[in-house]
Amino acid sequence: MSQPLDQLLTRIRACRICVEAPLSTPLPHEPRPVVVGSRKARILIAGQAPGTRVHASGIPFDDRSGDRLRDWLQVDRPTFYDADRFAIAPMGFCFPGLDAKGGDLPPRKECAPAWRDALMGLMPQIALVLVIGQYAQAWHLGRERSATLTETVRDWRRLFEREARPRVLPLPHPSWRNTGWLKKNPWFERDLLPVLREEIRSHLAS
Template sequence: MDMQDGALAALLEQVRACRLCVEDPEGKPLPHEPRPVVVGSSTARVLIAGQAPGTRVHASGLPFDDRSGDRLRDWLQVDRPTFYDPSRFAIVPMGFCFPGLDAKGGDLPPRRECAPAWRGQLMALMPQIELVLVIGQYAQAWHLGGERSRTLTETVGDWRRLLALPRSPRVLPLPHPSWRNTAWLRKNPWFERDLLPVLREEIRRLISPV
């Protein structure tokens, strides 16, 4: 294990032991014990930046271990063993713990404590990442900043320009693969027609042995 691997492993251990939201006396407590879910890697060239774990992921400790994950793997055209191979994919959500449910039964936004405390450190220790898939508005706000558009639809629709920006790593915006977004996919057929073929080609290239 080289110095980078050791530093990343040590940081991931800290992240998985994180209790910032519990220790914050002014913050709204989680409805459960913290269980940070994150997959770091010193070799993966693709990073998946999602929102936060849902109830099923909180129970299993495995990111995207739900129907959203099934749809995401279909978008990428990879099977479960490939998806969960840390030499191919790093998976770092904006919030590491399940944030709880809102009054309508949907997931609350990612906890605000996670990204400022950990995200910059994690990204710095994964300089080999070449492509970040930013899923949903929170990941897009963090990774795209002022380059994102007013709405998620406009941001994802601007994917060609965003992917071509001279930056490292490159960033490709995606909608959330939740089955609640099925209507969005129907309204925006360009996503499957135009974006997915490019996404799949990028993934094939980046997860192949160097």
């Protein structure tokens, strides 16, 4: 049953479209797609794109952002990296490079149109999608997202309680650059995180 998914993941990890047929400036380094999928995981983490440390290690969220995300979820590293528990599929599978200010560029435009529908179609068991950042929210929520990331995350309860499946929870990026955002929006830790943690416990237990 997992063979088509395994084949797709192999193709994704060998992808070079942003070098060989780029929609914009070619990727400034050799591609190293980072993705985790399985036919058993009930939780999908839909992030933005790998950063420099993840590009170097090939391990998703292998950085301080990952430490904060695991704290939000209240899971340890072995649980987080168990592919039968968590699928991890960013909107761009490769590190996109840095902008003029030293920040990460947006996810590559080629990636999601090429792979995302097929990947989601082969993981129908996913029950909860954590959409991290505006690019993941745009793809997974479409017109139901708000004008800004803050407004979208603030509207988390309505989005989470929709009849649509899988259920979706919007999150800010766990980057340490967002520490100021968290201080300005205490409702995130007070109201959203307890629900997120209960959902995680429930899906892991099942």
